Each structure stands twice: as C-alpha cells, then as structure tokens.
Amino acid sequence: MIVSLSERGGDLALTADVCVIGSGAGGAVAAAELAEGGRSVVVLEQGPHWAARDFSQREDEMLPKLFEEGGMRQTLDGAVQILQGRNVGGSTVHNLCYCFRTPDAILRMWREEHGLEELTPEALEPSFARVEKELGVVQIRxxxxxxxxxxxxxxxxxxxxxxxxxxxNRKGCVQSGYCLLGCSYDAKQSMLITYVPRADAAGARIYTGARVARIEAPGGRMKRVVGHAIGPDGSLRGSFEVKANVVVLAAGAVNSPDLLLRSGLANGGGQVGENLHLHxxxxxxxxxxxxxxxxxxxxxxxxxxxxxxxxxxxxxxxxxxxxxxxxxxxxxxxxxxxxxxxxxxxxxxxxxxxxxxxxxxxxxxxxxxxxxxxxxxxxxxxxxxxxxxxxxxxxxxxxxxxxxxxxxxxxxxxxxxxxxxxxxxxxxxxxxxxxxxxxxxxTHPQSTCRMGGDPGSSVVGPFGECHDVEGLFVADMSVFPTSLGAPPQITTAMFGDRTAHHILENWKRFTT
Ligand SMILES: Cc1cc2nc3c(=O)[nH]c(=O)nc-3n(C[C@H](O)[C@H](O)[C@H](O)COP(=O)(O)OP(=O)(O)OC[C@H]3O[C@@H](n4cnc5c(N)ncnc54)[C@H](O)[C@@H]3O)c2cc1C
Ligand code: SF4
Missing domain, CATH: 3.30.410 (Cholesterol Oxidase; domain 2)
Incomplete structure (x- = not known):
C-alpha cells in the first residue's frame, strides 16, 4: 500500500512494529527485509512517488522536482552544491549506477581504527550478496x-x-543517458522498482508526502515519530504520529542528523552531525x-x-x-x-x-x-x-x-x-x-552519525543502533565511520540489509 499523505490530507495515527524514515538506499532495503521477515512496517517518505512516465527527461522540470531544495542545496558558504534525491527511492532514482562493494582496505581501517571488529568481508558477504542479486548488479558490456x-x-x-x-545495476537499458533525471524506461534498478515494490508486496504501509519532524524516545527507549503531511508546494496538509518500539532512520546524511538534533537524541558523545565528508x-x-x-x-x-x-x-x-x-x-x-x-x-x-x-x-x-x-x-x-x-x-x-x-x-x-x-x-x-x-x-554526503565501538566518538554501534537510545537505528550513508573512497550505494544498501536482519534476529529485545 503506497498512500500519498499530501493528497489524503487530515491527521493520521498509526502503530507499527517498525517505522522506517526515508525510502532511499538504506531505508527501502531495511523496510523490505523487515516486512518480509514478518514485522508490521510503516515507511515515511517526505517526497512524492514518481513512476517512469513522470520522468520527462527535461532538466528544467526534473531538477526542482526530484532533488532536495529544488536542486539548490549547498553548503552554508555556497562553496559546494549538494545533490540528494527527495522522492520514493531517494537518491537511487538519480544515481549513475556505479556498483562497488566496500573496499576491503576501508573495512580493515574501520575495524582497526573505529572498534568495528564485526565488519569483516566474510560477515558482510550475505548482505552484499542479497543486495547485489536484488539490484541485478552485472559487469557493463x-x-x-x-x-x-x-x-x-x-x-x-x-x-x-x-x-x-x-x-x-541496469536491466534492458536503452542507453538514453538520462539516469540523473530518473529512468523513463524502468531500466535502472533503483529502489523505486526493486526494494520499494518488495516492501509494498510484503505488506509495508508506505506514506509519501510524510515529512518526519521529531522522534520521541523518553527514558532512552523508542516511543513514536511525529511529522506533517506536506503538499508538493511544501504546504502543510495535516499531521501524523506513528507509535513504534523500533525506528530505522534513513533520511540521508544531511537530514538524519538534523532530525536527531531537533529531537535531542543520540548525542551523548556530541557526535551527531559531526564528521561530515562530501567526496x-x-x-x-x-x-x-x-x-x-x-x-x-x-x-x-x-x-x-x-x-x-x-x-x-x-x-x-x-x-x-x-x-x-x-x-x-x-x-x-x-x-x-x-x-x-x-x-x-x-x-x-x-x-x-x-x-x-x-x-x-x-x-x-x-x-x-x-x-x-x-x-x-x-x-x-x-x-x-x-x-x-x-x-x-x-x-x-x-x-x-x-x-x-x-x-x-x-x-x-x-x-x-x-x-x-x-x-x-x-x-x-x-x-x-x-x-x-x-x-x-x-553527490555523496556521509558520516554524520558515524558508526563506531566508542560511544564518545560515534553515534551508532556496529549494527546501526544508537548508543544512547534502545530501538533507534540509523541505516543510511550517515553511518559510514569515515569517507568511503568509493561509490556508496551498495555499501549503504548493505547496511540497510544488515540492520534489518539484526533487528529481526533480536526482535524479542524490542517487545519487552
Ligand atoms: C546524482 C547522483 C549520482 C550518484 N551516483 C552514484 C553511483 O553511480 N554509484 C553509487 O554507488 N552511488 C551513487 N550516488 C549515491 C547513492 O545514490 C547514495 O549513496 C544513496 O542513495 C544514499 O542512500 P541514503 O539511504 O543514505 O539516502 P537517500 O537515498 O538519499 O534517501 C534518503 C531519503 O530520505 C527521505 N527523507 C529525508 N528527510 C526526510 C524526513 N524528514 N521525513 C521523511 N523522509 C525524509 C528523502 O526524501 C530520501 O528519499 C549518487 C547520488 C546522486 C545524488
Ligand atoms: S535507459 Fe539506461 S541510460 Fe537511460 S535513464 Fe535508464 S538506466 Fe539510464
């Protein structure tokens, strides 16, 4: 079920096992795996749900529609323009499909310098394999x-x-060259046509035009997420709350730390929003x-x-x-x-x-x-x-x-x-x-809620759970401990998969 909250209007109150914020490389994967694992899942995505027919291949029309801040997001001093997707499927709808696993040398450095002994190529292999299969990763001819x-x-x-x-990750590509503006041929295997439909088929309730404003976790335990229905012009069209013991925050490496800071959460080590790398x-x-x-x-x-x-x-x-x-x-x-x-x-x-x-x-x-x-x-x-x-x-x-x-x-x-x-x-x-x-x-902001073994220098632990808040996970590019040094979509999706499986395997902990 994919519902446009902006068209529906009015207020909404929901309960779920897991609430996923954002439907990009991290969020869509987590939502599909959790829903298929038997959990009731609500996905909240601030942007609209576009289909292939909506991608007109015109940059003057598409850039303002598809990207954060109408394509005008930039650093405070205007020196760096930052492109991030703002729609169902997140930035994967606009990316250029390079597919790389996390380099072994980067994983080694994360193990040795960031206390993440768990991140071995062998331990991550099942997540990489699942993600690459679903996204149809193949060699370019x-x-x-x-x-x-x-x-x-x-x-x-x-x-x-x-x-x-x-x-x-393209199938049946007609080589039109318009990847950045969205694929009109459904050839790009973005989250829009892979994991999002899978989450939908497995019963996840997906709300678009649903912008999360705050996450509430009194006493360090997840309670609920609140926000607004917003129209395409940014107008407020109602409000919502989703009660859930588990939240997977996957709003990207700029909005995820913003939400945590606004909510006053997970910042015991003063690390939320710090360590931003941009490639x-x-x-x-x-x-x-x-x-x-x-x-x-x-x-x-x-x-x-x-x-x-x-x-x-x-x-x-x-x-x-x-x-x-x-x-x-x-x-x-x-x-x-x-x-x-x-x-x-x-x-x-x-x-x-x-x-x-x-x-x-x-x-x-x-x-x-x-x-x-x-x-x-x-x-x-x-x-x-x-x-x-x-x-x-x-x-x-x-x-x-x-x-x-x-x-x-x-x-x-x-x-x-x-x-x-x-x-x-x-x-x-x-x-x-x-x-x-x-x-x-x-096009790769990252590391603003970084993963690490030490709560004093990181925001989340090895499976993406915030050190300070039980049941609050981050699963997007913001968890990278350092700059990745490679195209990031497969690493991000891998973290989404890994976090989801960890939640499923430890579900009992979140019900007591
Ligand atoms: C132009 C471009 C080209 C790229 N090319 C490549 C490439 O070739 N290969 C590669 O590996 N990577 C590439 N990338 C990067 C790749 O797409 C990202 O690594 C990946 O999509 C990041 O996933 P994410 O989950 O962190 O965020 P995103 O995929 O950006 O998803 C975040 C989602 O959260 C939603 N959201 C944000 N705030 C809220 C809120 N408050 N409430 C509700 N929802 C919210 C957003 O609307 C968005 O849909 C490219 C990116 C871009 C922009
Ligand atoms: S058909 Fe191929 S080149 Fe054209 S937008 Fe789709 S994935 Fe990109």
Whole structure:
C-alpha cells in the first residue's frame, strides 16, 4: 500500500512494529527485509512517488522536482552544491549506477581504527550478496561504453594509468543517458522498482508526502515519530504520529542528523552531525575538434583508480570519473559571463568531462537550520585535501589532452582557466584548489552519525543502533565511520540489509 499523505490530507495515527524514515538506499532495503521477515512496517517518505512516465527527461522540470531544495542545496558558504534525491527511492532514482562493494582496505581501517571488529568481508558477504542479486548488479558490456567513457579510457591507457569498466545495476537499458533525471524506461534498478515494490508486496504501509519532524524516545527507549503531511508546494496538509518500539532512520546524511538534533537524541558523545565528508568533486572539461555527444549512452562506465591506493593509504586519494552535465547545469557551472560564456557553451556537443572525486579527510558538520527542509551544512576544504584536488585536476587535464582534447577548461571562479594543448598544465597545481576557488559539487554526503565501538566518538554501534537510545537505528550513508573512497550505494544498501536482519534476529529485545 503506497498512500500519498499530501493528497489524503487530515491527521493520521498509526502503530507499527517498525517505522522506517526515508525510502532511499538504506531505508527501502531495511523496510523490505523487515516486512518480509514478518514485522508490521510503516515507511515515511517526505517526497512524492514518481513512476517512469513522470520522468520527462527535461532538466528544467526534473531538477526542482526530484532533488532536495529544488536542486539548490549547498553548503552554508555556497562553496559546494549538494545533490540528494527527495522522492520514493531517494537518491537511487538519480544515481549513475556505479556498483562497488566496500573496499576491503576501508573495512580493515574501520575495524582497526573505529572498534568495528564485526565488519569483516566474510560477515558482510550475505548482505552484499542479497543486495547485489536484488539490484541485478552485472559487469557493463564493452558495447555499452559510450564515447565519453571511451575518451577517458583512451587517455588513461595512453598514459599507462590504471582504470577499468565497472559493474552497474541496469536491466534492458536503452542507453538514453538520462539516469540523473530518473529512468523513463524502468531500466535502472533503483529502489523505486526493486526494494520499494518488495516492501509494498510484503505488506509495508508506505506514506509519501510524510515529512518526519521529531522522534520521541523518553527514558532512552523508542516511543513514536511525529511529522506533517506536506503538499508538493511544501504546504502543510495535516499531521501524523506513528507509535513504534523500533525506528530505522534513513533520511540521508544531511537530514538524519538534523532530525536527531531537533529531537535531542543520540548525542551523548556530541557526535551527531559531526564528521561530515562530501567526496567533493570538480569537473575538468575537455573540448575536442570532433563531436562527442557525451550525453548519449550510459553516463559512467569507466573508472580511473590510478590515484587512490587504499591498501597503502586508506585515508586519502582521488578517483577520476567521466561525467557530462546537461546543458542547463553545464551553463550554470561554466564560469564566466556574456560572450566568453556563450563561446564556451557553443562547444557543448564537443565536450567530455572528467571529474576528480576526493576521498576526503576534511570534516564538516550538519546543524539544524531555520526550517526542516533547509539544514545548515558547514564544510571547509582542508589544505591537504585542496592539494589532492589540484593534483587530481592536473591528471584530468593530462588524460583529456592524451585523449585528443584541443583545450581543457578548469572551473576556477570567477574566471575559468582555459588550457591549450601544449600549455604547461602545472599551472593548475600552482593555482591550487583552495576552498571556494573552484566550482565544486557533492553527490555523496556521509558520516554524520558515524558508526563506531566508542560511544564518545560515534553515534551508532556496529549494527546501526544508537548508543544512547534502545530501538533507534540509523541505516543510511550517515553511518559510514569515515569517507568511503568509493561509490556508496551498495555499501549503504548493505547496511540497510544488515540492520534489518539484526533487528529481526533480536526482535524479542524490542517487545519487552
Ligand atoms: C546524482 C547522483 C549520482 C550518484 N551516483 C552514484 C553511483 O553511480 N554509484 C553509487 O554507488 N552511488 C551513487 N550516488 C549515491 C547513492 O545514490 C547514495 O549513496 C544513496 O542513495 C544514499 O542512500 P541514503 O539511504 O543514505 O539516502 P537517500 O537515498 O538519499 O534517501 C534518503 C531519503 O530520505 C527521505 N527523507 C529525508 N528527510 C526526510 C524526513 N524528514 N521525513 C521523511 N523522509 C525524509 C528523502 O526524501 C530520501 O528519499 C549518487 C547520488 C546522486 C545524488
Ligand atoms: S541510460 Fe539506461 S538506466 Fe539510464 S535513464 Fe537511460 S535507459 Fe535508464
């Protein structure tokens, strides 16, 4: 049963074994596993329930509809744009389908430095296997690698850099290239067409337009969740309460800590909202003589891992990934004005982007803002991370030139740096990448309710249960103990699965 609370209006009072907040990579998996395990489950999702026919492939229509704050979420100082989904299926509806398990070296570091002895590859194998089966994770075929990704591979191979074609979760993909705006062909195996229907079939009651405002746990035990029915325009259309002994909070790494802070919960160690990592990314754009049409085909299939070696240093490094922005986004993020800007945009069809994504050590924080829909996000890139971004951009330029680019644009603000073939690209490292100096984005906020063995330095224990509140679990990207250093959807879904199975196995504890 999927009910639009905004259309229904009025007030609602429900009781459930488990209340799941959010229906993205963590929440949808937890809800399906719990419902199939025999628990009565209520899912509360603030956004609407879209179907394939709603995805019009128009960025001007889709961006404001699909993303938090209409696609305008950003850090408090405006230096980093943050993209997060706001609908049934969460950010998985918009992601680009790279599928990676948590790297072994990261798990080892989490065991050794964060008191999480339980997180061995063997212990996590059943959860990974279940998630990958349901999402249909397979190797991307050679004939599915588009021109944009072939350019990145050509450049990397010429320079002898390590890279590979990844796995993904698409079935029957027609290679339209619109993944970020939602898949009109139901080919992307997002939560929207996998775990959410499974939860629904298993009897979960799923409410959309249901924005949780507060979680109540008097005396350190879960009691109820309260919030508002909200219309598409943000108007309040009623209120709800859900009584449950167990709550799985999976509202993403910005909203989850905001909700805990507003509720005055789980912050005994002062860690809620701290330790924010963003995997900040900056795009270098190569301009070629020939048409590239990088927006056609599967957007990301190649992955350059030459500049990250987690086995020798699990704390830092950078990944290079092909990327193309839609024309409106490209226009917004291309620095410059007037004729100069228009000249750059005229070459749009001949461009290929390569982004540097940083495995960041910088720690920011999330605080509650003026309203529930606009938490305050603070993040200031540290010097060592800034250096890595600058080095990563230099390598992006190297790869693009090696692949045949005639020019490479580095998005310094307000004036971009335009490098011609043969120019000295070390100009990038000379200029550096200080905080706010470059157009920067994040699609992977994480670690704001981090997992750890020590309640003084973490928010949740090894199975996602808050140290301070019995029956309150967190199962989204906010539990990562550190930056992941890899695409995060499979790790997030794995934590959703693992938390659900832990709750099922220990159910008796929550009924007494
Ligand atoms: C553009 C983009 C591209 C990406 N590409 C990749 C990729 O290729 N590979 C990869 O591994 N990862 C990728 N990711 C990241 C991946 O999608 C995330 O790791 C994953 O979806 C995070 O899951 P989550 O459960 O933490 O949050 P989300 O999936 O964002 O879900 C959170 C949900 O909670 C809801 N919510 C928030 N607040 C409330 C509230 N108060 N009440 C009720 N509901 C609430 C939100 O509406 C949302 O639906 C990408 C992300 C984006 C945005
Ligand atoms: S590229 Fe494939 S998965 Fe992405 S939107 Fe098009 S059909 Fe869907």
């Amino acid at each position: 050679e004939d599915e690698v588009n021109e944009l990704n072939r350019i990145a591979r050509r450049g990397a191979e010429k320079l002898g850099y390590s890279g590979f074609v990844t796995k993904h 900040p990314s900056v795009i270098a754009t190569g301009i070629f003589d020939e048409e590239v049409h990088g927006y056609r085909g599967i957007p990301q299939s190649y992955y350059i891992d030459e500049f990250i070696d987690l086995e020798s240093d699990p704390h830092s490094g950078a990944i290079l990934m092909p990327i193309i922005e839609f024309p409106g986004m490209a226009a917004a993020t291309t620095p410059g004005f007037g004729r100069a800007h228009s000249a750059l945009m005229r070459d749009y069809g001949k461009t290929a982007g390569l982004l540097v994504l940083l495995h960041d050590q910088t720690s920011g924080r999330v605080r509650s803002g003026d309203s529930l829909s606009k938490p305050s996000i603070e993040y200031e890139l540290e010097e060592r991370d800034a250096q890595q971004i600058a080095e990563g951009l230099l390598h992006c330029a190297e790869v693009l030139f090696a692949a045949g680019a005639r020019q490479v644009l580095i998005p310094y603000k307000p004036e971009p740096l335009m490098l011609e073939r043969g120019d000295d690209i070390t100009e990038i490292t000379r200029r550096g990448a200080r905080h706010g100096q470059l157009v920067t984005a994040s």
